[in-house]
Amino acid sequence: MMKTRVFIVDDHFMVIEGIKSLLQNEAEIEWTGHATNAESCMAFLKREQPDLILMDISLPEKSGIELCKEVHSKYPAIRIIGLSTFNQRSYIEKMMENGASGYLLKNVGKEEILKGIETVMQHKKYFSHEAALTIRSNPNKELPILTRREKEVLELIAAGLTNQEIADKLFISYTTVDTHRKNLLQKFEAKNVAVLINLATKNGLL
Amino acid sequence: MMKTRVFIVDDHFMVIEGIKSLLQNEAEIEWTGHATNAESCMAFLKREQPDLILMDISLPEKSGIELCKEVHSKYPAIRIIGLSTFNQRSYIEKMMENGASGYLLKNVGKEEILKGIETVMQHKKYFSHEAALTIRSNPNKELPILTRREKEVLELIAAGLTNQEIADKLFISYTTVDTHRKNLLQKFEAKNVAVLINLATKNGLL
DNA sequence: TAAAAAATCCTGTTTTTACAGGAGAAAAAT
């Protein structure tokens, strides 16, 4: 059996050290190195390509989601497993959309990491227990899909602009902004702007 | 020189493993164990008391901030260092108010962990580099201090209740709620409720 | 116990949202 060559990208050194320590005595795993940001990850990949990357989702500067997309398009053979503390549907979905093959929450133990690596290397998808529950259990509480304009308006609302101010800024009519606002409230099933902003920030849209 | 007996509470097993791995060959450090939640931490302390606890701030069920308060009041001799991914003034301050002696961000390396432990054991306070910058640099952007009632009203606003509904719920007048709302906007320097909720969620108040 | 802070209540006015119900034009997807 071939050894799986593993690389890790995470801005938390202690997480890198933890996973390294957990995997160092595993026969099927070969540790190829680590990076603490997107840039040094890409630099490494120019010289050497691992079989699999464990990739933290929240990195400084360029996010794990963007990095995932970039790595996946330039090196489609490399399998990627998302890594995060956040057990949120939106994050998991974004990673998978951008080419990840699996998702591990950072509270997992050695077994789940190994199982994840093994499963993903067999061209199958893998989610750690809790993450799997999240994507299955509440398909009702799905995040609404916003249009480009709606996102734009949402951000300006959060910034404190009134409908009139938003209208002036976007060179559209006051009534158009009102319509977008109406649609935002409807999509989020929010009674008013307080709930809207609350939901939006908690789902990482702001 | 006495060895420092270190205990760690963190719900992420890989972080525990990482710190353990980093500290295991250090002569001045004695590893006494770990817990992944507040309950098992308290259970451990009943049997044995370490010199220092590295305590994650975001734990399931009871938060690190509450646990910190509890440990500090029951075992005042134990030194506590807060541990977190979040470099936010509010979190750092809350931990320090509740009896912590230092604060480490999870992106630190071995040196800062050791320096932190050493410093705190000498009855001094310690903040990791980036955390120290945060508490020093922007004393202007301080979080407003809310009263009990204001917090209550803030939460109900975020839940989508109108002034009248909040008034009914709290058995106070509509005008009182309006005053609290006014004061909240003033304290946060927010133009309207959208900005208020945005700031409040981003600062962990909601 | 005196001073400070917090919580309560009030009258008004203006501005902004929220809600209802359409509808045409431009872009995008099939």
Next chain:
DNA sequence: ATTTTTCTCCTGTAAAAACAGGATTTTTTA
């Protein structure tokens, strides 16, 4: 090329929030 989605605009009304400027009574804290 046609359907669907998105973006745009409109009229009108009711409800709620924001703003101004007080004032009294409880609680806390020094």
